Amino acid sequence: MATISAKSILVPKISSSSSNSNVSSNRSSSSCLPSFKPTISLKASYSKSRSFVIKNGLDTVETKGKSSGTKDVTKETKPTILVSEKLGEAGIKVLESFANVDCSYNLTPEELCKKISNVDALIVRSGTKVSRQVFEASKGRLKVVGRAGVGIDNVDLQAATEFGCLVVNAPTANTVAAAEHGIALLSSMARNVAQSDASMKAGKWERNKYVGVSLVGKTLAVMGFGKVGSEVARRAKGLGMHIIAHDPYAPADRARALGVELVSFEKAITTADFISLHMPLTPITSKVFNDETFGKMKKGVRIINVARGGVIDEDALVRALDSGVVAQAALDVFTVEPPPQDSKLVQHANVTVTPHLGASTKEAQEGVAIEIAEAVVGALNGELSATAVNAPMVPAEVLSELAPYVVLAEKLGKLAVQLVAGGSGIKSVKVVYKSARDRDDLDTRLLRAMIIKGIFEPISSNFINLVNADYTAKEKGVRISEERIVVDSSPEFPVDTVQVRIANVESKFASAMSDNGEICIEGKVKGGVPHLTCVGSFSVDVSIEGSLILCKQVDQPGMIGRVGSILGQRNVNVSFMSVGRIGVRKQAIMAIGVDEEPDKDTLKQIGDVPAIEEFVFLDL
Numbered sequence: 001m002a003t004i005s006a007k008s009i010l011v012p013k014i015s016s017s018s019s020n021s022n023v024s025s026n027r028s029s030s031s032c033l034p035s036f037k038p039t040i041s042l043k044a045s046y047s048k049s050r051s052f053v054i055k056n057g058l059d060t061v062e063t064k065g066k067s068s069g070t071k072d073v074t075k076e077t078k079p080t081i082l083v084s085e086k087l088g089e090a091g092i093k094v095l096e097s098f099a100n101v102d103c104s105y106n107l108t109p110e111e112l113c114k115k116i117s118n119v120d121a122l123i124v125r126s127g128t129k130v131s132r133q134v135f136e137a138s139k140g141r142l143k144v145v146g147r148a149g150v151g152i153d154n155v156d157l158q159a160a161t162e163f164g165c166l167v168v169n170a171p172t173a174n175t176v177a178a179a180e181h182g183i184a185l186l187s188s189m190a191r192n193v194a195q196s197d198a199s200m201k202a203g204k205w206e207r208n209k210y211v212g213v214s215l216v217g218k219t220l221a222v223m224g225f226g227k228v229g230s231e232v233a234r235r236a237k238g239l240g241m242h243i244i245a246h247d248p249y250a251p252a253d254r255a256r257a258l259g260v261e262l263v264s265f266e267k268a269i270t271t272a273d274f275i276s277l278h279m280p281l282t283p284i285t286s287k288v289f290n291d292e293t294f295g296k297m298k299k300g301v302r303i304i305n306v307a308r309g310g311v312i313d314e315d316a317l318v319r320a321l322d323s324g325v326v327a328q329a330a331l332d333v334f335t336v337e338p339p340p341q342d343s344k345l346v347q348h349a350n351v352t353v354t355p356h357l358g359a360s361t362k363e364a365q366e367g368v369a370i371e372i373a374e375a376v377v378g379a380l381n382g383e384l385s386a387t388a389v390n391a392p393m394v395p396a397e398v399l400s401e402l403a404p405y406v407v408l409a410e411k412l413g414k415l416a417v418q419l420v421a422g423g424s425g426i427k428s429v430k431v432v433y434k435s436a437r438d439r440d441d442l443d444t445r446l447l448r449a450m451i452i453k454g455i456f457e458p459i460s461s462n463f464i465n466l467v468n469a470d471y472t473a474k475e476k477g478v479r480i481s482e483e484r485i486v487v488d489s490s491p492e493f494p495v496d497t498v499q500v501r502i503a504n505v506e507s508k509f510a511s512a513m514s515d516n517g518e519i520c521i522e523g524k525v526k527g528g529v530p531h532l533t534c535v536g537s538f539s540v541d542v543s544i545e546g547s548l549i550l551c552k553q554v555d556q557p558g559m560i561g562r563v564g565s566i567l568g569q570r571n572v573n574v575s576f577m578s579v580g581r582i583g584v585r586k587q588a589i590m591a592i593g594v595d596e597e598p599d600k601d602t603l604k605q606i607g608d609v610p611a612i613e614e615f616v617f618l619d620l
């Protein structure tokens with residue numbers, strides 16, 4: 001199988017229209033590859049409307065240059081990226097090498113909504129609310145939101161998905177910074193560093209007032225044992241603390257490897273001397289620290305929060321501090337940022353605060369900026385991102401393997417929908433994959449998304465991508481089901497055949513209906529090229545390129561020549577012909593691949609051939 005870079009999977013081959021009848025030859029894989037140099041990749045993906053992520057609304061720049069065709073002026077397009085919060089210089093440079101970059105900080109929500117319809121990507125940190133209104137105001141142009149950091153609670157993911165906008169984040173580059181800040185808060189809180197510093201600056205010398213507590217031998221409960229939580233645990237172990245952790249989704253062996261015991265929420269909060277919060281803000285974690293849970297804690301517990309303010313009920317924390325249940329708190333994050341100046345929590349004598357500085361080291365900011373810039377540029381280039389938040393993350397090696405099947409899937413979807421004549425509308429689509437691979441060794445999400453795109457994009461005003469494919473099908477009330485059939489062929493190839501079935505509809509081409517009354521077509525990849533191999537109950541073999549004429553006829557000599565000469569007389573180039581029949585001199589289907597669309601007269605002439613019972617022209 002031709003190996004195709006993961007980078008090319010969402011960027012269609014530029015010169016596909018020039019391909020001719022040599023369909024059986026292997027396509028050169030390198031011809032499918034956009035260059036890794038941003039400007040060339042840009043040209044490759046932006047000059048075609050089928051790019052998976054980006055479709056419309058780009059600034060167009062006319063440039064002189066050589067093209068593969070006859071024109072010497074090509075249209076090169078440059079996306080626009082809005083950066084709404086301070087981003088490291090290195091990241092800005094990456095963005096500028098690819099796009100028009102607008103760094104506009106401190107925008108009001110109204111100003112953001114005003115700008116957004118002119119940008120293809122938006123990069124934010126934690127201070128910009130990317131609400132549904134932002135997606136609405138973008139009028140479909142915004143295709144990528146990049147969160148330069150981890151927490152995406154400031155982005156309305158549901159709205160992003162509905163609008164087909166990919167959200168990517170930079171999940172790793174600030175992990176150590178956040179963990180170090182957690183440890184800094186833990187130690188400085190235990191030793192009253194901030195309070196005693198303020199006292200000295202006020203001219204005092206209060207040695208007895210600021211006696212602290214020791215860390216060694218104390219139990220620290222790490223709530224959320226992910227990237228930051230585990231780094232905090234690792235560091236706190238070095239301080240001689242006993243670490244327990246609560247995380248319903250973390251693997252116990254990862255915790256064990258660090259010498260950390262995973263315990264229940266109840267056990268964590270009731271036994272800890274220090275509790276450090278490292279879970280994301282979700283509907284489940286929202287205000288999970290409240291009057292009831294504070295009430296269960298050891299009297300004199302100390303709390304550190306470098307995660308999100310919203311996981312704590314802040315009024316309840318003030319009450320717990322006042323009553324002495326919580327001896328001290330060290331907080332980097334707040335429900336509302338910045339918190340009101342008269343916030344009782346911020347002003348509390350036993351509370352140490354920092355203004356959301358967890359990720360704010362020079363090193364982390366440079367790292368995050370590069371990580372997010374590369375992710376956004378990649379996404380604008382039509383690549384699937386490894387840090388996609390609202391789309392499946394498909395590993396590069398899987399992508400590269402599935403590349404030709406992705407093309408097949410979209411074309412089968414496009415073909416199937418053109419066979420639909422009417423009925424009560426498409427209600428259900430079934431996709432059957434035959435594969436020699438083990439059941440759990442085939443990730444079909446990408447193929448399913450492309451089939452949905454093939455089916456629905458031609459019949460709706462929406463543009464459909466991996467982000468919103470399932471959502472679009474659901475919204476249209478169409479049930480997409482999948483079946484895997486394990487077959488005895490070579491497991492070297494991920495998929496043997498892909499079958500698309502549409503139930504409860506009539507077809508323009510009755511022969512496309514299977515015995516159980518569904519439109520049914522099947523295809524496979526041969527030599528890297530998608531082929532149609534079955535229509536209804538007829539086997540055919542025609543590459544799915546250009547356009548296709550399907551004719552149902554009575555099998556008899558001379559049919560290929562007859563139809564071929566009608567097309568030849570009208571200067572329509574035939575790329576492939578294939579006849580599938582149920583028996584000698586019985587019903588047969590002739591599939592004819594053509595490079596250009598025949599005019600109505602030509603099609604009528606084909607239809608007038610007496611042995612032809614029905615025919616359909618399908619545009620691919």
Ligand SMILES: NC(=O)C1=CN([C@@H]2O[C@H](COP(=O)(O)OP(=O)(O)OC[C@H]3O[C@@H](n4cnc5c(N)ncnc54)[C@H](O)[C@@H]3O)[C@@H](O)[C@H]2O)C=CC1
Nearest residue numbers: 151178224225226227228247249278279280306307358359
């Ligand atoms: N203050 C700051 O500047 C920074 C804050 N953060 C915040 O720190 C938090 C953790 O970040 P990462 O470790 O990078 O994320 P992560 O995704 O690696 O870890 C989060 C962990 O929380 C766990 N979790 C989810 N629901 C939970 C629940 N109900 N109870 C307990 N655990 C639960 C997850 O299983 C996961 O292991 C996030 O909220 C992030 O936004 C991250 C970086 C900087």
Ligand SMILES: O=C(O)C(=O)COP(=O)(O)O
Nearest residue numbers: 125126148149150151359
């Ligand atoms: O990455 C995170 O989750 C953070 O909280 C960092 O936020 P910031 O990018 O510093 O606004």
